[in-house]
Amino acid sequence: MSDTPSSESAAKQKPAHFIQNIIKRDLDEGKVTSIVTRFPPEPNGYLHIGHAKSICLNFGLAKDFGGQCNLRFDDTNPEKESDEYVESIKRDVSWLGFQWQGDIRFTSDYFDTLYSWALELIRVGKAYVCDLTPEQAREYRGTLTEPGRNSPTRDRSVEENLTLFEKMRAGEFDEGRCSLRAKIDMASPNINMRDPVIYRIKKVRHHHTGDKWCVYPSYDFAHGQSDAIEGVTHSICTLEFEDHRPLYEWFIANLSVPATPKQYEFARLNLNYTVTSKRKLRQLVDDGHVDGWDDPRMPTISGMRRRGFTPASLRNFCERIGVTRADSVVDVGMLEYCVRDDLDKNAPRAMCVLRPLKVTLTNYPEDRREEFVAPGHPNRDDLGERRLSFGPSLYIDREDFREEANKKYKRLVIGKRVRLRNAYVIEADECIKDDGGQIIEVKARVIDNTIGQDPEDGIKPKGVIHWVSAHDHLACDVRLYDRLFTEESPGSGGKDFLESINPDSLEVLTGCMAEPSLANAAAEFAYQFEREGYFCLDEKYSKSGKPVFNRTIGLRDSWAKIAD
RNA sequence: UGGGGCGUAGCCAAGCGGUAAGGCAGCGGGUUUUGAUCCCGUCAUGCGAAGGUUCGAAUCCUUCCGCCCCAGCCA
Numbered sequence: 001m002s003d004t005p006s007s008e009s010a011a012k013q014k015p016a017h018f019i020q021n022i023i024k025r026d027l028d029e030g031k032v033t034s035i036v037t038r039f040p041p042e043p044n045g046y047l048h049i050g051h052a053k054s055i056c057l058n059f060g061l062a063k064d065f066g067g068q069c070n071l072r073f074d075d076t077n078p079e080k081e082s083d084e085y086v087e088s089i090k091r092d093v094s095w096l097g098f099q100w101q102g103d104i105r106f107t108s109d110y111f112d113t114l115y116s117w118a119l120e121l122i123r124v125g126k127a128y129v130c131d132l133t134p135e136q137a138r139e140y141r142g143t144l145t146e147p148g149r150n151s152p153t154r155d156r157s158v159e160e161n162l163t164l165f166e167k168m169r170a171g172e173f174d175e176g177r178c179s180l181r182a183k184i185d186m187a188s189p190n191i192n193m194r195d196p197v198i199y200r201i202k203k204v205r206h207h208h209t210g211d212k213w214c215v216y217p218s219y220d221f222a223h224g225q226s227d228a229i230e231g232v233t234h235s236i237c238t239l240e241f242e243d244h245r246p247l248y249e250w251f252i253a254n255l256s257v258p259a260t261p262k263q264y265e266f267a268r269l270n271l272n273y274t275v276t277s278k279r280k281l282r283q284l285v286d287d288g289h290v291d292g293w294d295d296p297r298m299p300t301i302s303g304m305r306r307r308g309f310t311p312a313s314l315r316n317f318c319e320r321i322g323v324t325r326a327d328s329v330v331d332v333g334m335l336e337y338c339v340r341d342d343l344d345k346n347a348p349r350a351m352c353v354l355r356p357l358k359v360t361l362t363n364y365p366e367d368r369r370e371e372f373v374a375p376g377h378p379n380r381d382d383l384g385e386r387r388l389s390f391g392p393s394l395y396i397d398r399e400d401f402r403e404e405a406n407k408k409y410k411r412l413v414i415g416k417r418v419r420l421r422n423a424y425v426i427e428a429d430e431c432i433k434d435d436g437g438q439i440i441e442v443k444a445r446v447i448d449n450t451i452g453q454d455p456e457d458g459i460k461p462k463g464v465i466h467w468v469s470a471h472d473h474l475a476c477d478v479r480l481y482d483r484l485f486t487e488e489s490p491g492s493g494g495k496d497f498l499e500s501i502n503p504d505s506l507e508v509l510t511g512c513m514a515e516p517s518l519a520n521a522a523a524e525f526a527y528q529f530e531r532e533g534y535f536c537l538d539e540k541y542s543k544s545g546k547p548v549f550n551r552t553i554g555l556r557d558s559w560a561k562i563a564d
Numbered sequence: 565u566g567g568g569g570c571g572u573a574g575c576c577a578a579g580c581g582g583u584a585a586g587g588c589a590g591c592g593g594g595u596u597u598u599g600a601u602c603c604c605g606u607c608a609u610g611c612g613a614a615g616g617u618u619c620g621a622a623u624c625c626u627u628c629c630g631c632c633c634c635a636g637c638c639a
Binding site for chain 1: 565566567569570571574575576577579586587588596597598599602631632634635636637638639
């Protein structure tokens with residue numbers, strides 16, 4: 001019996017955003033009978049959190065409205081593109097949980113059609129071969145406040161243009177020698193309409209078409225027409241393309257395209273303490289500030305995957321931040337919340353001591369061993385249970401012991417008691433220091449009959465700490481990550497963004513000790529190390545028998561505020 | 565200083581003439597063998613500003629202010 005009335009769930013539903021409203025209206029009015037969207041990355045780098053927003057939007061819309069979403073590589077500039085990027089993008093989209101409709105598309109698959117459309121434009125006198133060099137073209141274009149001037153070759157005959165363009169295609173001209181331009185309006189207040197270049201010469205091998213072409217269509221000439229070829233109904237891009245929309249529409253109106261897609265723009269994602277420009281991410285990689293595109297500190301999809309972020313958490317994040325036309329900077333804390341939210345619900349629990357401190361139980365027989373059973377998750381029986389072996393010698397975290405402390409400190413203190421998670425309550429008697437005054441061991445006593453119950457004398461411990469036994473644990477390393485930048489907006493105020501790199505964004509802990517069950521950890525599988533945070537195996541640095549764990553994200557820590 | 569956009573809490577974001585949803589963060593409290601989770605409460609007499617229209621304005625009008633994008637043969 002379902003007791004969730006649809007009205008109640010409807011009341012809790014997130015309100016539709018402006019693009020969903022546009023689609024609803026188009027469907028209602030019969031402008032389209034079903035929708036087609038597309039995610040169109042250029043394969044010139046790795047995908048990042050900003051792309052995740054676009055992916056979730058485009059694939060999400062198709063799902064919500066029963067339409068389809070294509071994956072199309074917008075590969076019109078062979079100089080920057082490669083198969084390595086194509087492969088990583090395919091992997092990232094799939095990993096995020098989306099499946100594109102049909103085969104993967106490449107804009108380069110449409111080069112023949114695009115070329116014929118260029119000829120079509122020439123034949124109706126709406127495109128011409130321009131002999132201006134790139135530098136001259138810039139001068140002729142005018143400025144933001146001054147109109148441009150017509151190219152000296154703007155009025156060539158159709159025949160001459162056809163001949164010249166064919167020669168361009170045949171490789172008879174050097175790069176930059178000439179270009180094909182749309183004949184629109186050199187005085188337009190919109191600079192994109194001042195006779196934009198639609199074909200340029202690039203004698204570069206293309207990752208997908210090889211050496212077939214030496215002229216390549218520009219983004220503006222390729223994008224809308226490719227949308228039309230695929231039957232895309234709603235072509236969604238970011239705000240900076242807004243000024244290109246009149247041009248997008250001009251091509252659709254002036255060419256014999258099979259459909260009339262419409263372009264809509266939304267605000268790209270910005271996150272504080274993060275950079276999301278391809279140029280900057282590339283620089284972090286190339287200059288060696290990080291371990292590669294998939295460094296766990298990177299906001300790339302591959303970096304976040306290695307870090308231990310889950311597809312569901314990223315999708316949830318994209319859902320929560322909304323889709324609008326207002327420039328905004330989302331607090332990275334929102335992302336962290338989504339990651340914790342998903343991991344808390346799904347990650348099995350385990351104990352791992354990050355900074356070991358030896359504890360000897362003086363009243364526990366030296367040769368005695370016990371086994372305790374602990375739940376895999378405090379409120380999910382389906383996650384099973386694990387076995388913990390207990391003995392007279394243990395390790396706890398250095399942070400969890402103090403010789404003396406005030407009442408706010410709820411961990412182990414001399415003369416006080418603490419609960420060992422899933423095991424006994426113990427009481428500390430003394431600690432031993434080395435010559436440098438460093439505490440190297442704690443002597444403590446087990447309080448009898450405290451498994452699953454409070455001490456019989458009524459003196460209850462205030463806190464609970466995690467532990468591993470000395471005789472049975474797994475040695476491991478742990479890599480702790482902090483935000484990559486120390487400033488909310490790296491590189492703002494004319495500074496170089498590299499100046500605000502956080503020198504402490506990576507802390508490698510060696511000699512950590514985990515409970516034995518962690519020996520079976522697999523990459524991309526999250527655990528909660530109780531009281532520490534969420535962790536997953538790092539595939540790159542782990543070796544058999546010596547795992548390395550990445551801290552995906554720490555637990556929320558209200559003690560940190562009290563401790564200050 | 566041309567053109568195109570955008571301004572609702574610390575952050576994100578609903579709202580579309582009927583008297584400011586929700587989430588994150590924060591703060592206070594409760595439960596707890598994780599200082600976690602969970603639960604409860606609290607958080608905009610005001611929507612960039614000033615005028616105007618109206619019984620009534622975040623929503624309509626006017627003016628002003630601020631921020632973002634555009635002068636690649638990049639996307």
